[in-house]
Amino acid sequence: MTDLIRLRAVSKRYEQTGPPALDGVDLTVAAGEAVAVMGPSGSGKSTLLNLVAGLDRPTSGDVEVAGTALTRLSEKALARFRRSGIGIVFQFFHLIDDLTARDNVLVPADLAGIGRRAARARATELLETLGVAGRADAYPAQLSGGERQRVAIARALINRPPLLLADEPTGAVDAATGEQVAELLRELNRNGQTVLLVTHDADLAKRCATRTIEVRDGRVTA
């Protein structure tokens, strides 16, 4: 199996003084895995995810995703990498308020320059798979939390990224919806999608991860 994510001695410091947010992390994730990152609040989970997404740069160490060394890329190249290399799902959905559900899903395809017709077909298919096809023309403000998270997942998957990142995807939805989201992630992984999932929720980790790692004070402990 090929390695999709490779972190070597990665440290991240936001401030000059005090302990670093991440402290010499080594991590490898193979294609097809679903890895859950767990740990207490403030331990550095989101920081780790942002580094893998190319949203932030490590203070030292190397980050490699799908064979690309992110640390050496320009901001522009990082943006291009994010378009099709990864999909991200956040705790608070982060949908764009003045776009419909369908148009939200279409944004990464538009940015990647994918043909409008093909993109729309893919969006419709995803919305159907995720059970929100009926809400395609609604605006985020008109959707429930669960519906919003499913739209966000569709948006993350539209460009068929090799890696799906999720930061507390069930953190802002009720238990029943959380179940559905967990089920969805497991289903995706079963179909070959590599997933890196950050969560506090041991139950969620157990249900959809093939492997769990623990972050404590910026270090991977397990």
Added chain:
Amino acid sequence: MRAVLIAAMSSARRRRLQSLVVFVVVLLSAATTLLAAALLIASDAPFDRAFTRQHGAHLNAVFAPSASAFDDPAVTARSGPYPIVEATLSKGRQQRPPGVVAGRSEQSPAVDRLELTAGRWLTGTGQVVLSPITAGSTWRVGDRVTVRDVDLEVVGIASSVTATAAAWVWPGQTDVLGGAGQQVLYRLSDPSATPDLPGMTGSTRYELVKLQVEGRLKPMVPFVVAFAVLGLVMSTLIVVNVVAGAVVAGYRVIGVRKALGFTPGQVVAAYAGQILLIAVPAAVLGTIAGRLLSVPLLAGANTAYSVIAAPSVPWWADVLVPAGLTLLAGLAAAGPALRAGRLSATRAITMGRAPRGGHGFRIRRALAVLPLPRPITFGLASPFARPARTAVTMVAILLGVTTVVFAAGLSKSLIALAAAGNRVEQVPILVAVTGRPPLGDGDAVRAVIEDQPGTAAVTTARETEARVPGSGLPLSIRAYQGDASWTGYPLLSGRWYAEPGEAVAGARLLSSFGVRVGDELTVSTPGGRTTVRIVGEVFSNGSTAVMIMDAAGLGGSPGLRGFEVSIAPGTDPHAYAANLNAALGETAHAQVSAETQENEIVTAMLALIATLTLLLTAVAGLGVLNTVVLETRERVHEIGVLKTLGMTPGQVRLMVISSMLLIGAAGGALAVPLGRLLHAWSLPIMGDAAGLTLPSPVLAVYRPAELVALGAAGILLAAIGALVPAGWAARSRASTALRAE
């Protein structure tokens, strides 16, 4: 109350850039307002005010050297007698036309108190104080000048409201003064009284001076007033716009505060307080800055009004301007804050964050269909999602561009007006004959001018007072000897006179005597009665009724006024005047007409208008920057999301800038007709105020290409305003933007 204060201070600190913009806008507006107010005050009856302040002379009387009785019951106060002489002052090769040099030791006697604009008053012989007109722009304190072969040091420049002398020397300077005559300056119990002064050989009444000064001034004043009013209105509108914009941007915070238990009253207090915290020091500083700026500018305006210094912005303006602006800013903040205060907490939060639905969404979707890159369609669509914010930005651009359009038009009109009145281009050289009237026929002087290399054309200008039988109104006739069709009077209707029985006339004459082009008019002059046919109307900016005709059509020999000269293309007027003066010797004096006082007035006015325009455009530009910054800040979250989805920094920049382009284009496109309309509407009003029919070059000043360029200024203003925040947005970290929520 403590919570309110803390809230006000913390918001002011947190929105540092916004606070800075409000600060600078209020500061510049205060400076502009003070300047505009100062100009309005300076433009209000400047002659009368200076006349009162300087205890001006109602009567300036000249006596023979031997006279010794100077009193009359009609006289309430008197200065003099001062020995006087008519002489030419020169500095190197520069020479001034002959004028009165008075021997006088007192600067501020009972009548005709002189106001110093530079240097000091005389303390003894060997010194001279010049009038501002004599000093012009080239002679300064410390220079040495020659009068009747005597070398003197310029120690000061001082102004007399009725221009009683061109220069003053110490009474003991007998080598200069040489007993030619005596000057006595009177104030009279009734300004129109004619005192019985047997020894008097000549006199000038203040009405005449006033008429001259105000006649020169009248066409200018409405322009300055219009600009001052524009300055006041624009700064008011922009302050309201920026402050209201700042409050609208804070709706979300208002919502959060209400959720925390602030009452509507406390919300309003916190907002108004936040604005006042910034507005009060800004208004005070702006007033100080305005006062500092007003000193050189008012000095300019005062020279322009040929009245002098003591730039009197009254003290209450220093209180009124900052108080007024602070109140304005407070009210502008209170309005939207009150609205926000009454909203429910959740409504305020959503209003601040989520855009309102409806058109915005539909337009956005319509734009999405366009075959343009996504960042551009995103950008173009975003104004429609937030109509209130968009309106605020558009108004800022509209005000800025309208100001520029109007100011450009006004400046061009003023230049055209001056050119129409002074004919500087057609008549670059004026020659005055030295001495006291009667000056003879001037043929010898004319022959010298004609023989001078570089002379293209000469015409002898004569002038005489005349009356229309049965009417008490005075009129003056300007009679040219020889062809004068080239002298450049703008024709408003009809044609130029072609034979001795024909004349052209100014608007004031036509209206005073109820004649029209084509009518005949009989006038009586010292040389007899003549009937002429008025064949054309010319533009004339004087305050008296004037008729222009061929000297051959007038009986007798009207007084010689001087010569109007045009020079061959490529001839340098200064060199020409210097050479001509050398050839003319003492008999006459040539002057470059562009350097006459009237033209310096125009320069001073243009400097004023340029300063005000610059201030107003800066304020408008800041208004734009302000809204773009708000807009971008408001959208950091959305921009962060787009960046995580793969929008590159370049695309972010493109999106932010294109979000302003439509607004800029619309603002600019609206501003051009608005500025033109304002110009077209206000100019005839100004003309009416000055009693002038304005010639078409003064009215039709906008060329299509210029208008297009000015309209495009809206887009430019918007793009420049967007550039800086677009850079921030492009550089911002998506991870930070998303954490902020």
